[in-house]
Each structure stands twice: as C-alpha cells, then as structure tokens.
Amino acid sequence: MIDPRLITLRVFARCGTVGATAELTGYSPSAVSAQLRELQRMLGMQLLTKDGRGVRLTATGRFLVAGSDTLIAEWESLRAAAMEAGDQVQSRFGLGGFSTAAAQLLAPLAATLRSTRPLLEVQVLEANPARCFDLLVAERIDLAVIVAMQSDAYVEDDPRFEQTVLLDDPLDVIIPADHPLAARESVTLDELASEPWITESAGSTYHSLFTAAFTAVGVTPRIAHEAVEWETQIAFVGAGLGVGLLPRLAPLHHAENVVRLRITGKGKPARRIVAAVRRGSIGSPLIQESLGILQANAQRILTARPEDER
Amino acid sequence: MIDPRLITLRVFARCGTVGATAELTGYSPSAVSAQLRELQRMLGMQLLTKDGRGVRLTATGRFLVAGSDTLIAEWESLRAAAMEAGDQVQSRFGLGGFSTAAAQLLAPLAATLRSTRPLLEVQVLEANPARCFDLLVAERIDLAVIVAMQSDAYVEDDPRFEQTVLLDDPLDVIIPADHPLAARESVTLDELASEPWITESAGSTYHSLFTAAFTAVGVTPRIAHEAVEWETQIAFVGAGLGVGLLPRLAPLHHAENVVRLRITGKGKPARRIVAAVRRGSIGSPLIQESLGILQANAQRILTARPEDER
DNA sequence: ATAACCGTGCACATTCGGTGCATGATTGGT
C-alpha cells in the first residue's frame, strides 16, 4: 500500500549503498537507482547526494525515512485490524530465521500453516538476525525468529519492529560419553572450568553468549578449539577434543559418544529467542496464530528434549 | 506515496458507484473496476459486494476506508514536514473553488504563485463546495476555497480535512440606482422588508444564506424573482425588478443602474469563506504561503471594494 | 598506476495499467 519506492529508500537508509539495497530488495542496482531518482522527482525533494563513489542521504532524506517509521507502522496496524475485523485471509507470508531457529521452529510452523491454510503461500528464508531485520524492513518477510543479543546493535524498542519473547533457550553442556561426569544428571560450570572448551570463533553470534555465561560464574574457560557449525562442534566433542555448550533447541541428532547435560548452579546461561514483526502488524490474525504455534512448539520441544536425547 | 488504488477506494466510499468514482478521479469506469479488484487481490480482503446493479462496500471495506483517514493525514503531515525541513519545492499544485471564490481569490493566487515560483505547475478547477471536498479526497486538488455552510452535509471536524477561515464576506444590498434609498450610505434589512426580492432558486447554495439573514431580523421577505447567476440577478436589479443581496467579494463589474449599499443593524448577513486542505498538509510551505496570499488578498478586496464601486 | 568498487545511463524487453466498446444484470418508468 505504501509506495514500494519508499520501502526501497528505507532499505537504502539501512545499508547505505545502492548495490546492497538491490541485493536485499531483489532488484537490480539499476532499478534501485531509477526508483530513488523517480521518488525524488515525484516528491520534488532532493533525498540523495553524491558522496565519493557512493551516494548518501540528505537531511531531507533522513527526515523522511525517520518519519516514515510511524507511517509504515500505521499502515501495518490498519491492515492487521482490517484483516481481523473482516475475518480475511492473506495470500503470502514470509518467514525468516536463524539456523536452529529456522530448522526447529520455523519449519514446523510453515508445515502447520500449510495444512491449516492450504491456499496460503508460505516462504521461509534462513538468514542471520541482522539480515532478518533488514528483510522485515524490505518487506521480504513478515515474521522473523531470532536470537536476542543484548550486545547487538539493534535496540529493544526500535520504532520499526515489535518483538515477542518466545522462550529462553537454556544452554546445555555436551561432553564425551566416556567423560567422568557423563553419567550425571546435571553439572555446574565450575565443575567444567578446567576442561578444554570448544566454542565458536570469536566475534560470532554465539561467542558472546559463551563468554557471558562464564563471566557470570567468575571463571575463565580455556578455549581449545573453534567451530562454526553446531554439527562440527558436536563432532569435536564426540572425538573427545573437549566439551561445549549447546542450546537445548539444537538437536544432537544421531551424534555418537556425546552426552547432553543440564547446567545447574548460579551460572545458567540461556539464549533468548524472540519473534520480531513490523510494528503494527502484531495484531494480524495470521501473526497471532503464528506466534501461538511458535510458542506452543517451543515449549513442547523444550520439555520433550531431555527424554528424546538420553 | 499511498497506493493510488486506496485513494480510488476512498473516493468510491464517498460516491458509491464506480461510474461516479471514475468521473471524479479522471479514470475510466473499467480502470476503477480493475483497480478495486486488484486492491482486493493484493490485500487478500473482500472489500466490495454486489448490490443490485451496483457494488457496495463490505464491513471490511468501510473499516479500511475509515482507518485510512489517519494514514493519509500522517503521510500528508510527513510530506509537509519534510518539505519544510528540507526547503524543497513541489512541482504540481491543484486549486479548487466555487464561482466568485475561484474568480476573485484563486485567480490572483494562481497568478502570484506563477510569478513567485515559475517552475510550479498550478492548476485551478472551478467546482462547487461538495465537489471540492471530493476533489481533495481524490487528490486532484490540494487546496480548496469554499463557502462554509452550517447547513451543509460536511462536518466541521472531518478527519480528512483541515479548514482555515479566510474571511467573513458580508452581504451587501444591491438596489436600482433610481431607488429612493440609493443615495444612502447604508440600510437595514427592516427598511427593505417590503421590497420585491430577487434571490437564487430554493435549495441553491446561497438561498439558505438569504433566508438565514431575514430570520435573524424577524421579517419575511417577498421573493419576486429567482436567478441562478450573480450576473443575472444584477441585471434584474438594474432593470428595476427588485432588490437583492450580493456578497461583497462578488464584483458589480460594469453594471448599470445598480447601487451597492452596506447593511447595518442587527441583521448583518455574511458568508464565511474558508480554505480547506487535506489533513496533515496544512504545514506544507506551499500551503502556508498560499493561505497567506489568500488572506491578504481577501482583506485587500474587502476594504477596497466600496471605493471601487461607487 | 592499476585494480576494485560504486552508481548511473542506455538499449531492450516485459509487464502493468489504461481506454473504448460490448455485454449481462438490475431497476424504475410508462
């Protein structure tokens, strides 16, 4: 309903270059350039200025983008209210999420929606949290499941988004099956302080979670190995290279020689998984139903996992 | 910026038929029909229902139209603020007004703007007040100068419009030059109670003004003749057929044998002339400048008229 | 200096969106 050129401008405001905007919106760079030029012409405003080899928003452009937040939210809210009031169904629904979230939460959601609403066209995109927000702005997706990072750049109360906590996904310890503690029901982080740890590379999304968990209990772990994928980390643990942290939502699959233990004591690390939507759209019946399904599924997986794995 | 299809829907909500919507928006009926169908498709909402030989808004449709008022206002407000903040100029500007208002106020305004801002494309449409509001909704014009009628259908605080009083245009009496009172500076309505009056046909825009003026002083005038145009009425008076009321803004031109007298006493009829714009757009620099020019011009004409005419 | 990157103009293709006319459905007048 809002002119797609304004959406493009908003995406540009986020990424700063025409090329990145094109990649994110799905247009070609030429199209983005033409859209922005047309937008300026039709509004009679100069929104962009040449800046080196790129372009930059003018003060007017920044003003317009900032003010458009409430406009978008207003429209989303109106649409959601109309959908609810009129008991209507929408035809397209885009979902985005990050790795395990996508696999464990979005896939079942998509499946459920597909059976509940056969004529709804559901699309799932796997993307990291930051990109999920971009995709929301670009209107490529309508709902994102992401891991909330306190240290992340996005602010809690961004005027463009609304977020709902789905669950706090606790981190478990995975250790080799032949480890002395493998028979235990649970462990504390203190007990594992001297173990060689396997973590993700520094600067990665989950590395900050790892360090935060240990600073909470006041010990400094020894990082022996680094892995990028959960699967790799699990394999390292299975090979006896060390121990690691694994979110409970992340499945062990058919991992051999690896045992999952719950963490007790004061250091109870967890990652917060939230659903994010464009502000105003939270009232939409489809979003509401999706949030319900997500939360139910999350709880089910969360409680069912221990029996599954042992 | 708002999808033109939504604008079309809003116009349809006002006039109720596809044909009238087409006439007002400037599209063909087929185009309106296609737009509304496309709108429903892209929103996944059923907005229209067949109703006899026409179509009618569904509850969802009415809800959407009602809610879109604030959306449009929000956009207008944002655009106006951006224009002002960035010191930008717009390229097109549509004006609408009713008969004398158009001739006496809009023409000078258009002329002034044309010289002040050479590259601004100004368009003036003459239309009656009700149609002016429709044209504002349809975004064919951006500013309308109309006569405020308390008895009219439009409400003072319509969420779609904002109105500014330009001036209270007093009604003068026009009498034949050979009338016994013609030499007077001013008269009261009492003194003319027994005269044969020339007015507009009942139900016309100004007829209610006429009756309101006389009910205020408690006398019932005798209506001898009816005219549609001011010019005709003036000619009738010049021919000695009776006396009439003429707004001060309406010029006597080269009328022969007609004298304009001011009205004194408790019955001082006047018509209120207001400028109307889409809600939110009042802050636009172009609108602000136009309102200033209009008010200045109105005052100038209002004070200069008596010397001009006598 | 050279290479990499970024935005934009141009030729071209496609699609979207418009008009004009014909048609079907419904209502009001006679």
Place this chain on the structure above:
DNA sequence: ACCAATCATGCACCGAATGTGCACGGTTAT
C-alpha cells in the same frame, strides 16, 4: 409487463511504466 436507463465488468488493444543487462565514468585502496 415491457422497455429504457443505469451500472459494473470482461475483453481486445495499446501505451507507458519499470524491470534487466551491459558499458561507462568517477572514486578509493593497494
């Protein structure tokens, strides 16, 4: 009860808007 008027809509057609792909000029980093 019929006929004319009114209204919305589908269809053929056409033009304009809007996309892509490629080449080019300008700017920065190595």
